[in-house]
Amino acid sequence: MHLSADDWSAIRLTLELASIVTVLLLIIGTPIAWWLARSRSRLRGVVGAIVSLPIVLPPTVLGFYLLVLMGPQGAIGRFTDAVGLGRLPFTFTGLVVASILYSLPFVVQPVQNAFMAMGDRPLEVAATLRASPLRTFFTVALPLARPGFITAAILGFAHTVGEFGVVLMIGGNIPDKTRVISMQIYNHVEALEYGQAHGLAALLLGFSFVVLLALYTVGGARNTLGAGR
Amino acid sequence: MSGVHVACRLPLADFVLEADLTLPGRGVTALFGPSGSGKTTLLRCVAGLARGVGRVEINGECWQDDARSFFLPTHRRALGYVFQEASLFAHLSVRANLEFGLKRIAPVERRVGWDAALELLGIGHLLERGTEALSGGERQRVAIARALLTSPRLLLMDEPLAALDARRKHEILPYLERLHDELAIPVLYVSHSPDEVARLADHLVLLEQGQVLASAPTGEVLTRLDLPLARDEEAAVRVDARVLSHDEAYQLTCLGFAGGLIQVTRKALAVGAAARIKIQARDVSIALAGDRRSSIVNRLPARIVGFGEAAHPAQCLVSLDVAGTPLLARITRLSRDQLGLVEGMMVVAQIKSVALLG
Numbered sequence: 001m002h003l004s005a006d007d008w009s010a011i012r013l014t015l016e017l018a019s020i021v022t023v024l025l026l027i028i029g030t031p032i033a034w035w036l037a038r039s040r041s042r043l044r045g046v047v048g049a050i051v052s053l054p055i056v057l058p059p060t061v062l063g064f065y066l067l068v069l070m071g072p073q074g075a076i077g078r079f080t081d082a083v084g085l086g087r088l089p090f091t092f093t094g095l096v097v098a099s100i101l102y103s104l105p106f107v108v109q110p111v112q113n114a115f116m117a118m119g120d121r122p123l124e125v126a127a128t129l130r131a132s133p134l135r136t137f138f139t140v141a142l143p144l145a146r147p148g149f150i151t152a153a154i155l156g157f158a159h160t161v162g163e164f165g166v167v168l169m170i171g172g173n174i175p176d177k178t179r180v181i182s183m184q185i186y187n188h189v190e191a192l193e194y195g196q197a198h199g200l201a202a203l204l205l206g207f208s209f210v211v212l213l214a215l216y217t218v219g220g221a222r223n224t225l226g227a228g229r
Numbered sequence: 230m231s232g233v234h235v236a237c238r239l240p241l242a243d244f245v246l247e248a249d250l251t252l253p254g255r256g257v258t259a260l261f262g263p264s265g266s267g268k269t270t271l272l273r274c275v276a277g278l279a280r281g282v283g284r285v286e287i288n289g290e291c292w293q294d295d296a297r298s299f300f301l302p303t304h305r306r307a308l309g310y311v312f313q314e315a316s317l318f319a320h321l322s323v324r325a326n327l328e329f330g331l332k333r334i335a336p337v338e339r340r341v342g343w344d345a346a347l348e349l350l351g352i353g354h355l356l357e358r359g360t361e362a363l364s365g366g367e368r369q370r371v372a373i374a375r376a377l378l379t380s381p382r383l384l385l386m387d388e389p390l391a392a393l394d395a396r397r398k399h400e401i402l403p404y405l406e407r408l409h410d411e412l413a414i415p416v417l418y419v420s421h422s423p424d425e426v427a428r429l430a431d432h433l434v435l436l437e438q439g440q441v442l443a444s445a446p447t448g449e450v451l452t453r454l455d456l457p458l459a460r461d462e463e464a465a466v467r468v469d470a471r472v473l474s475h476d477e478a479y480q481l482t483c484l485g486f487a488g489g490l491i492q493v494t495r496k497a498l499a500v501g502a503a504a505r506i507k508i509q510a511r512d513v514s515i516a517l518a519g520d521r522r523s524s525i526v527n528r529l530p531a532r533i534v535g536f537g538e539a540a541h542p543a544q545c546l547v548s549l550d551v552a553g554t555p556l557l558a559r560i561t562r563l564s565r566d567q568l569g570l571v572e573g574m575m576v577v578a579q580i581k582s583v584a585l586l587g
Contacts, residue, residue: 121316123437124278127303128310129330136304141331143320 003199009176010184010200017092017180018160021099021106025156026149028100031109034137036108037115052105063169066098070170079110090172095180098170099160106155115141158211160202162204162214233415236283237274238373244429246281246439252432254288257409257416259447261458267439267537270421271312271386275417276310277303304564311386315368317360323371330379338381339551349411350374350404366397369402375454377412382558383417384408390425405429406505406586417569423458427451427467427507428586431585452548454537459557465509466557467586472498481526488551489529489543505586507516513558513579515547517568526581531556533572536565537563549578 003011035061036048056060069076070088077087088094122144126136140151165183171178182198187195233252238245252258261270274281277292277300285293285307292301317326321503331343333459349352350370355363363371367523369389374382389405390398402425409416409429426433426447433450433457435442443450444555451458451466458464480495484504491506498504516523518530530551539546540561549556556578570576 121312122318124303125310125312125316125318127278128308128328128376128385130277130304130333131329132304140318140320144318146320 002168002196004196005181005186006175007200009182011203012061012177013092013178014161014182016178017095017157020158021160022051022101022153022157023152024096025103025107027155029110029152029156032104033111034107034115037112051108053190055105057175059163059165061080061168063166066094066101067170068168072095080144082174089170090174090178093166093175095171095178098166099163102155102163102166103159106159107152110148110151111145112148114145117148118168119143129221154211154215155203158208161207231288233288233417234286234564235271235275237271237276237281237285239270239279239281241267241270241439244439246274248434248436248439248441249283250434250444252417252434252440253415255413255415256431257418258420258432258434259426260417260434260436261426262421262436264421266436268421268436269387271436272387272417272419275383276308276385277301277306278310288442291383293573295451297507298480299450305416307380309371309379309381309384311369311389312386313344313388314392315363315365316372317368317375318361319360322356323352323358323360323363326360327356327369327378329374330375334379338380341550343378345378346374347405348376350551365393366400367394369401371398373404373408377408384412384414384415386416386418386419388419390420390422395514402428419460422508423451423461423463423465425486427465427538428505448553448555452557454535454546454548459510459537459548460540462511462540464511464546464559465507465556466555468506468508470504470506470553471495472500472502472504474500486554488554489582491527491529491580494586496585507584508556508580509582509584510546510557512583513549513556514567514579515549515558515560515564515570515579516577516579518575518577523579525581527577527583529556529578529580530579531576533574533576534574536570549576551578 032051036044067089068074070080071077071088079087080088088097118141122137122140126140131139162182164186167178167180167183173179173183181204185197186201188200231442231463232254234435235252236249238404240248244267248271258273262268266360270279271477273279274516275285282295283293284295290301292306318329321329350373352367352370353370354376355367360368373389390401393401406429430447432445433447433448434444435456443453445458448466450456451464453459470484470491473483473485473490475482475495482494482496482498484491484506484537496504516528520541529551531551532551537546537548543561545558545562547558547560558578
């Protein structure tokens with residue numbers, strides 16, 4: 001199996017994208033998961049549904065709306081223009097933003113489940129031991145939710161590695177910028193380079209299997225895969 | 230103002246919890262009542278874990294006063310809370326669990342020392358273990374030590390023995406009794422076990438359907454015939470006594486209490502040591518004064534204070550006064566009538582058996 005320079009570039013770009021997205025998702029997703037797990041607000045259902053949308057939505061639909069929003073007439077596009085960031089479509093930054101939305105439920109749900117599973121008790125205990133709510137969050141809630149975070153990180157990373165539709169819609173196919181592995185496979189197939197496509201596809205297949213194997217043997221993923229609660 | 234003052238109102242699913250209590254500023258106060266009577270909720274209100282409306286003041290320190298919109302969140306109340314089930318942090322070792330609260334207490338405010346707490350609860354050998362490796366009784370002892378190490382001004386205990394089997398209970402009760410003897414802070418202790426109450430509580434609050442039926446010294450509440458406690462199969466009174474002497478020939482130990490002397494089988498206690506004893510209503514019978522012959526050793530002159538209904542219609546309860554110490558006897562109504570017992574009459578209380586507590 002021989003991988004070309006372009007293939008390697010796509011692999012490097014994909015790993016870079018997935019790493020950045022995973023880190024950002026853990027930062028963004030944790031407060032959302034906490035709120036969804038603990039809030040008694042009536043908005044909880046609505047927010048939960050919105051966060052979970054990417055699970056059922058065709059990626060092309062998500063990508064299409066993002067393209068519109070990020071474009072010159074879109075709200076996001078006008079905002080990024082105004083603050084001097086330029087336009088996001090067909091840039092790596094745009095891919096990061098889109099991937100965050102696309103993989104959000106895969107990070108939020110395992111963390112939310114972990115927060116819900118621990119219940120109120122550990123938090124109450126911490127309060128009776130003089131820990132402020134913020135301190136309790138960092139010294140009790142986060143450590144107790146660790147298995148949820150591990151699952152979330154693995155799923156978020158893997159799901160981002162495997163995305164295609166959203167990239168196709170807003171990222172295009174620009175080498176070294178937005179051409180990720182799934183795009184590269186598509187290119188090979190279009191050019192009838194089945195051998196090349198096979199190399200990358202097998203790589204993704206193996207990667208996906210190893211990820212799921214890790215999740216199911218380490219545990220914690222029992223009901224987190226695509227569980228639209 | 231010294232003492233514990235708790236006024237609390239909180240509508241619950243089936244009833245309104247309503248309490249206005251002034252409790253002793255030290256010693257153990259038991260919150261007693263059937264399941265679902267609001268005991269735990271009242272405790273949670275005191276802790277600030279449930280949001281009742283009212284006032285909470287602990288020996289002059291105000292934690293809550295809704296009249297002036299003052300409410301301290303739980304983490305700013307100097308309390309220790311022991312939950313019903315093991316509540317140790319699973320991600321921390323025993324030592325880290327104990328340090329969790331301790332490290333948030335400024336050294337000058339620490340009144341319970343590390344070594345003292347470990348010794349009091351006998352957990353020194355468990356420090357480096359994970360919490361999973363502990364037995365139920367050990368976990369609860371660690372939880373109690375963890376609460377004590379925050380040097381609380383009030384210790385709240387929510388049925389700390391309920392989740393334990395009988396053997397574990399007996400393993401942990403002596404520690405609670407030592408706690409009672411050595412701590413100078415008030416303890417609120419939720420329980421639905423008359424036995425635990427008799428052993429541990431100085432003051433007793435009786436709750437039913439969120440209402441306070443009684444709040445008085447334990448001996449008084451236990452013998453009040455209008456309250457459900459006296460009607461319980463295990464109804465008993467607790468008597469604080471002291472070891473007076475040992476009779477080696479007959480292998481008996483003589484205990485003295487406010488109402489007289491009681492002899493029990495030889496106990497390994499030093500002369501002068503405190504001994505808390507429990508006398509169950511079913512172990513007390515009544516004889517008319519005069520006849521001195523009986524196989525029962527402990528015969529105390531008593532005055533009949535009143536009669537009450539027992540759980541079974543064949544029986545009745547007699548509340549007795551033994552020179553100031555209240556005692557409860559359960560006899561048949563037939564005996565009552567045959568002996569012609571009436572209120573105010575002087576009789577002999579015959580005590581068949583006495584249980585030494587702790």
